[in-house]
Amino acid sequence: MNKVYADIDTALADVEDGMSVMIGGFGGAGAPIELIHTLVERYKKTGSPAKLTVINNNAGNGGVGIAAMIYAGMVAKMVCSFPRSSDPKAFTEKYLAGEIGLELVPQGTLAERIRAGGAGIPAFYTPTSFGTTIAEGKPVAEFDGRHYVQERWLKADVALIKAELADRKGNLTYRKAGRNFGPLMAMAATVTIAQASRVVELGEIDPELVITPGIFVNRVVEVPDPQQEETLLRDEVKQGAVRGAVQ
């Protein structure tokens, strides 16, 4: 068994038009920038993968990462909890023009829907959103005197996540708060592709410290010294960069 791919292009080669793509990260922490930008470059050259449904907590910031995907025009719909950021222009303009769809999901419900998808639980009940517009049309039930809203699992064709360490069996660790959605998305996608800052020999990751067991991971690509979304955004602002340009 060797899940390690030599290059990102090969690892992402079968990401196709119309797929649903979970992308790890909360803000810039944990955003797999190299994986995302490789897809953007391919789309710009070949027109594919287009019409993607992207699942992430946010909907891009500035002109990098998911915002670059949106500017490029390859995203048909966002599933997220908070499509705002310090510079949300990429999503906002397309949304207000009716050119991109939005499924707004409360953050904890988004996390639990993804976890449920990965755990084979088709639906669950949560107190979150009861009595609000988000709950409209969803089944409600009473348990022990309180009301709960039924939410369904969320799965995807592909998950793109950022790990710190990986081995050839796909075991992963994360870096600080960059963990966020990574372990959940890894479970919920048909194909999970992780970029890792370092691919280590088997056994170098202490089994007690494995965060995502390799069974949830299909492909690993080593990306040493990965780019950090927040740093790229700050550089963009400093340079007065043209939005949508991916370096």
Add this chain to the structure above:
Amino acid sequence: MTAKLTNAQIAWRAAQDIPDGAYVNLGIGFPEMVAKFKPKGREVIYHTENGILDFGEPPLAGEEDWDLINAGKKAVTLNPGAAFFHHADSFAMVRGGHLDVAILGAYEVAETGDLANWSTGPGSVPAVGGAMDLVHGAKRVCVITDHVTKDGRPKLLKQCRLPLTGVGCVTTVYTSLAVVDVVNQRFVLREKLPGMSLEELQALTEATLVADGAVGDLLVPQV
């Protein structure tokens, strides 16, 4: 018209009610200020829903680690004994009733405990984040807010008019004029600014303020 508390003073007042040993989530923006006024000698552990327990002060400029941020995407540091976890665990802490206190901002609060703090209605890009989760599960859900809107309309209402964040979820409201507990779907006045009469305060409040218990003075230092 009596002077009102500044935002910092409202945050100070809310901080005094956080007990030693509490696990606390502070909402993005104004509620983050509450941490500054934690009384000395109390150990409080802050939860941020993106996946950290026990984060500390912001780092010095230039020393940020952008994998170490809070829910507002601001850089933070860790206290000794901090922990990282994924998002499903993080919201299990929230929904599972493990947090002692959540402190949030508000557009409107109703005497029923309903809260509106996520949407000002149609016309903008809707964004909810963790607000609808945070109002469920914490043992105390506190709101800090000006007592009235910028144009002087009451924010403590019989019924919310804006889209709801949660139903019957608010425990206590700390405003620029008063401290009000939600008890059995009524606003019970706990403290008010000493220079203000009950009638003056009621005139700025749509819902009835119940004041049949002892109403204390809302005394806050200059901070």
